[in-house]
Amino acid sequence: MKKIERPTLEDVAVAAKVSTATISRSINEPEKVADATRERIQTVIRKLGYTPNIGGRILASNRSNTVGAIIPTMANAMFASGLQAFQQELAKAGVTLLVASSGYNSEEEFQQIQALMAQGADGLLLIGDQRPQESIDFLAMRNIPYVISWCFKSDSDRVFAGFDNIAAASSITRHVLDLGHRRIAMIAGKAKDNDRAKNRILGVKRAVKSFGKNAQLLKVVEADYSMENGGDAFTQLMDSTQPPTVIICGNDVLAAGAVVRAQQRDINIPEEVSITGFDDINLATAVYPALTTVRVPHIDMGRAAAKLLLEMVSGKRNPASVAFDTEIISRQSLAAPAFLL
Amino acid sequence: MKKIERPTLEDVAVAAKVSTATISRSINEPEKVADATRERIQTVIRKLGYTPNIGGRILASNRSNTVGAIIPTMANAMFASGLQAFQQELAKAGVTLLVASSGYNSEEEFQQIQALMAQGADGLLLIGDQRPQESIDFLAMRNIPYVISWCFKSDSDRVFAGFDNIAAASSITRHVLDLGHRRIAMIAGKAKDNDRAKNRILGVKRAVKSFGKNAQLLKVVEADYSMENGGDAFTQLMDSTQPPTVIICGNDVLAAGAVVRAQQRDINIPEEVSITGFDDINLATAVYPALTTVRVPHIDMGRAAAKLLLEMVSGKRNPASVAFDTEIISRQSLAAPAFLL
DNA sequence: TTGAAAGCGCTAACAT
């Protein structure tokens, strides 16, 4: 079987008896081509099975119609639905998505930034606002547009599509305090290289502090995001000499792990200790009792990030960052502390 | 601030006083360049901040070093960790990943196949072996290598990195029968456009049938993958005049939904009815009681798929498909039926 | 081991 040569613009041009420029136009700016011509070209394209060579296109237009996303991990549901929304929004604009994962590691993220840029990404989606100067400088030097999601800063020249982690963590903490809890503990994500984890800790600390002397944050345990680790942290907290009446978790995976462990150890939630989550993923409603948690607008963030990035890629200078509200979803894992009941 | 022109191979060549060909070689086939020359070139490259223009590279080499993956959805954990493994394996080979989602819809998948190929993907990862002839022909016509994951066929010219859904479903069904269950129901994924769902149903049917007259598959309810739908299907099944003693679910999300619903309705699992899952994702251990389920080798599949695809992209004709075993993970949602206890 | 040079297929500025 002979290898069939792939048709080029030139072939189409010859067959349709027009110039290559007209073919190019009829593909990229159809409205600039006469209807009759366009239809004739369409027919020829279909007959020849022509598809543009992406290399030629990128080379000539200096645009790849591709953007990259670097997320900490795809292995849990946390980023998945936001990423999906991001991709779908891009697809509408004919832009495709390159993905890479950093494993919550700044060095690895830097590698992936370079890799995606080397692949010609026109823009980048990054998670969180904490990265080494090296990465920031690199992005600036290469002048590539990027938007940051999962966090928000108002006083920054960077562009965000996210929410205020400090405020969100403070609000769930205040909610917990309002219910009467005074002895609070936290199971947080590892704060290293992770400003979301860091800020959630900060938010809890601030809310407790500003509540006054009566309330205290007994302990903050940091753990990598997994149910197992959440369970271990729970054990550690409950076995301490002064156990908390509520445990605020930096994420639903950790919280779910804590709830499951409580069950195994026959500790009643929320009677003996309350637990709260963060993110509102599937897991939150799977555990028993279901998690009271902070709902994060995954889908909206993904969509907004895509829109912003698309604008920036097509030349808009400094689009306004967008901040989303979070919402406390009340379920059964949180109640007033026992001594009040 | 003046826009700095991005340096090209030519610039590097001039600065290093060699030809562009040598620079190109020192990047792509370093061993073919004298050590001294290579080092000199390296220095210049760093000084100028040179990075290759991807368009030029693709155009000249006719290779994009990019592969695409089209998965039904990123919005649940099912495909996430396999995709992550796939990407990481690719990254080792300097290949980047384009992703798109099809929403379990063949037509949409076809669109995405075209989109990713138009973006120059050198190869494709597809989920499942069921797609319209249109898609198959298109892939064949364009002669693009692709591997199929999440299922397996031995008598096919396509390349698979997956497992046998029929066998896996049969094995959990036999396990259930061995425990003494005779009245079985199933909550399956929607079979349309989804051969994994279809084959899992088939596997259950076959195992029940070959067990003989005593056992019967009362009913198969199809539902889109969500906990809510799983719960609704559970209700429907339990409210029927002849409720089952065990419900085999086509996926952990559906099973988790069923377990949660049982809790809400105060139906004891596994005393009143047993439930089994499929996939072994996080959710399986979050619900109470934890799901007895079929473990699918997500990570291994992702890795194997990447290796196969990489081979095919670099010219290997027909690498051997790889089949993985699944494993039944026993937890607490499955027990012998009440009348045997 | 290195260099010269011919494209790769497309877009976009300009001309008509």
Add this chain to the structure above:
DNA sequence: ATGTTAGCGCTTTCAA
């Protein structure tokens, strides 16, 4: 509305 044409930056023979 359409055509002409000059590159875009790189890889890859072929020759030296």
